[in-house]
Amino acid sequence: MVILENVYKIYNEGTPQAFEALKSIDLKIAEGETVILNGVSGSGKSTLLSLIAALDKPSSGKITVGGELISKLPDLHASAYRAKTIGVIFQHFNLLEALSVEENVMAPLINSRLDMATIERRVMKSMALAAISHKREGEVKALSGGEKQRCAIARALVHEPQLILCDEPTANLDRANSLKFIEILQSLYEMGKTIIVATHDPLFEGLSFVNKVIHMEDGKIVKREE
Numbered sequence: 001m002v003i004l005e006n007v008y009k010i011y012n013e014g015t016p017q018a019f020e021a022l023k024s025i026d027l028k029i030a031e032g033e034t035v036i037l038n039g040v041s042g043s044g045k046s047t048l049l050s051l052i053a054a055l056d057k058p059s060s061g062k063i064t065v066g067g068e069l070i071s072k073l074p075d076l077h078a079s080a081y082r083a084k085t086i087g088v089i090f091q092h093f094n095l096l097e098a099l100s101v102e103e104n105v106m107a108p109l110i111n112s113r114l115d116m117a118t119i120e121r122r123v124m125k126s127m128a129l130a131a132i133s134h135k136r137e138g139e140v141k142a143l144s145g146g147e148k149q150r151c152a153i154a155r156a157l158v159h160e161p162q163l164i165l166c167d168e169p170t171a172n173l174d175r176a177n178s179l180k181f182i183e184i185l186q187s188l189y190e191m192g193k194t195i196i197v198a199t200h201d202p203l204f205e206g207l208s209f210v211n212k213v214i215h216m217e218d219g220k221i222v223k224r225e226e
């Protein structure tokens with residue numbers, strides 16, 4: 001599903017501030033696998049996720065996702081690729097605070113060509129998956145941190161992406177909400193989604209549904225556990 005071949009990312013390339021954030025990354029993730037990207041702050045985890053999401057381009061090397069070469073996609077195609085394939089969950093939720101949970105979850109489908117009944121069905125399904133249906137009419141600004149994150153998860157799932165990317169998803173959550181998040185992740189795994197989580201949260205260690213743990217250091221993969 002996701003293949004990276006000899007990927008490099010150099011920020012500020014060709015300037016005195018040039019910085020190699022990723023070096024010679026080779027990685028294969030099969031459809032339906034859950035992969036943990038581990039490593040201290042600055043090791044390159046977010047950079048790797050942003051390349052897989054086609055939010056940024058590698059300086060060299062090749063990235064294919066679902067057979068599509070995404071490392072050189074023009075911007076317009078990159079956003080279409082994200083809308084079709086990728087669900088992203090960040091530590092900051094980027095929700096519209098004055099709107100309800102349901103409105104936030106629906107937002108990515110507003111300009112889609114789906115009919116209203118299909119949109120409503122998908123919104124209900126995503127909210128149920130993310131365990132936030134009980135707050136559907138509540139304004140986001142009145143939600144707790146854990147509930148906001150579950151609203152963000154529902155929004156990330158509403159277009160039914162095959163690939164879920166999570167960047168430090170539990171960084172702002174307490175232990176109970178982090179465990180709840182892991183439960184949701186496991187149900188996504190059981191649905192056959194491909195999941196990549198960048199985290200240094202020890203709660204992700206030893207989870208039964210994790211297929212690979214990739215350790216990063218200084219822009220390189222230094223250890224793989226499979």
Ligand SMILES: Nc1ncnc2c1ncn2[C@@H]1O[C@H](COP(=O)(O)OP(=O)(O)OP(=O)(O)O)[C@@H](O)[C@H]1O
Nearest residue numbers: 011012019021039040041042043044045046047048
């Ligand atoms: N836009 C940018 N311009 C220049 N350097 C950058 C840029 N983005 C990231 N970097 C540098 O690249 C390195 C890797 O950053 P990255 O955010 O991928 O690490 P990370 O492992 O995800 O860290 P964290 O856990 O803190 O998010 C860091 O040294 C960072 O300072």
